[in-house]
Amino acid sequence: MAPVGMLLIGAVLGWVSVLAEEPAAKTVADRYAVYWNRTNPRFYRGDYHLDVCINDYLDVYCPHYMDSVPAERTERYMLYMVNYDGYSSCDHTATGFKRWECNRPYSPNGPLKFSEKFQLFTPFSLGFEFRPGREYYYISSTVAENGRKTCLKLKVFVRPANNCVKTVSVHDRIFDVNDSNSIEPR
DSSP states (O other): OOHHHHHHHHHHHHHHHHHTOOGGGSOOOOEEEEEOSTTOGGGTTSOOEEEEOTTOEEEEEOOOOOTTSOGGGSOOEEEEEEOHHHHHHTOOTTTOEEEEEEOOTTOTTSSOEEEEEOOSSOSSTTOOOOOTTOEEEEEEEEEOTTSOEEEEEEEEEEOOGGGOOOBSSSSOBOOOTTSTTOOSOO
8 A cells, every 4th residue: 555545544534533532532621710900899899719720721801991991090900929928918029929910901902811720730940830629829919009009919719629520521521530430549
């Protein structure tokens, strides 16, 4: 058989194996959208929190404005990841590090979006590794012209693996450590 024919057969077999993959073998992740601005009612009480699983995503959308809004009425933020003390006091100076910067309120392509994947290990040097059963904290603070400090805070709890059953359909469970299909060591 000609080399082109062999190559074609190999490509077809490769696609068949990809398309025939069982739904239970596919990773299922949830995405959580947070609109990071002072008009978001979820920030009003200061107890905005999310419960996520490993491999879920957090999408943070920065404030975005039309060109007709004056610059002094726009919101700009630096978001920090901090420990509990920094979260409680809304102070990043001692224990926080800058995670993202919302600094383009007139972006021509819509609001800036930053995504965080909650993963055990990251291939990126600036990525962050998360552990199940722990809380992580994001803050931003600004001082208004009247001297009043505005603090936006988000608490994220990474649930333990045994509390993270993801399903593709009613009958296809993806991950349950009490099941025989678990990838967890016994």
